[in-house]
Amino acid sequence: MTVSPQVSDARAGIFAGQRGLLITAQLGRGIHGSVHLTSAMTAVKAHKVHQSYRRECDCYNRLRERNITEICGHHVPQYIGCDDTLWVIEMTIVTPPFLLDFAGAYLDWPPEFSPEAIEYWHNDKQEQFGTRWKEVQNILAMLSEQAEIYMLDVNPGNIMFQVER
Numbered sequence: 001m002t003v004s005p006q007v008s009d010a011r012a013g014i015f016a017g018q019r020g021l022l023i024t025a026q027l028g029r030g031i032h033g034s035v036h037l038t039s040a041m042t043a044v045k046a047h048k049v050h051q052s053y054r055r056e057c058d059c060y061n062r063l064r065e066r067n068i069t070e071i072c073g074h075h076v077p078q079y080i081g082c083d084d085t086l087w088v089i090e091m092t093i094v095t096p097p098f099l100l101d102f103a104g105a106y107l108d109w110p111p112e113f114s115p116e117a118i119e120y121w122h123n124d125k126q127e128q129f130g131t132r133w134k135e136v137q138n139i140l141a142m143l144s145e146q147a148e149i150y151m152l153d154v155n156p157g158n159i160m161f162q163v164e165r
Helices: 005-018 050-065 115-147
Strands: 023-029 033-038 042-047 079-083 088-092
Touching (some): 005 023, 005 033, 005 042, 005 088, 050 079, 050 088, 050 115
Antiparallel strands (some): 023 033, 042 088, 079 088
């Protein structure tokens, strides 16, 4: 079952309220759900679909079990809690450089795609990341080596580099 963005936003509010928190701002919205800032300076992500919630929750549990707080110098949000009925995950806030959004990730092995689909994906990511694509590939390789997490939904919004001044 998929729920509307308004329903997932309401579930984020219910989750926060049950923990004595307030939603203070929206941090983002994507295909899997919405992310909100809480009064405790944590983030809550409310998912639209149970499958993406389960994937992301499983990834955060894996990262926690293996004490992974960063990959190649990129901060990874730390799991705080979740609610299986509301499909909401609470996590720490991270600043660049960071790696986040595991709702489309796979545990233990990568999904199989045709060579054409893989080539298209690589070309698309090369275009998105430009000269940073090789670094992104290293981050993804280390994530799979250290945590056996295979991320496909990568973009400059969820693999962000240090802002240069």
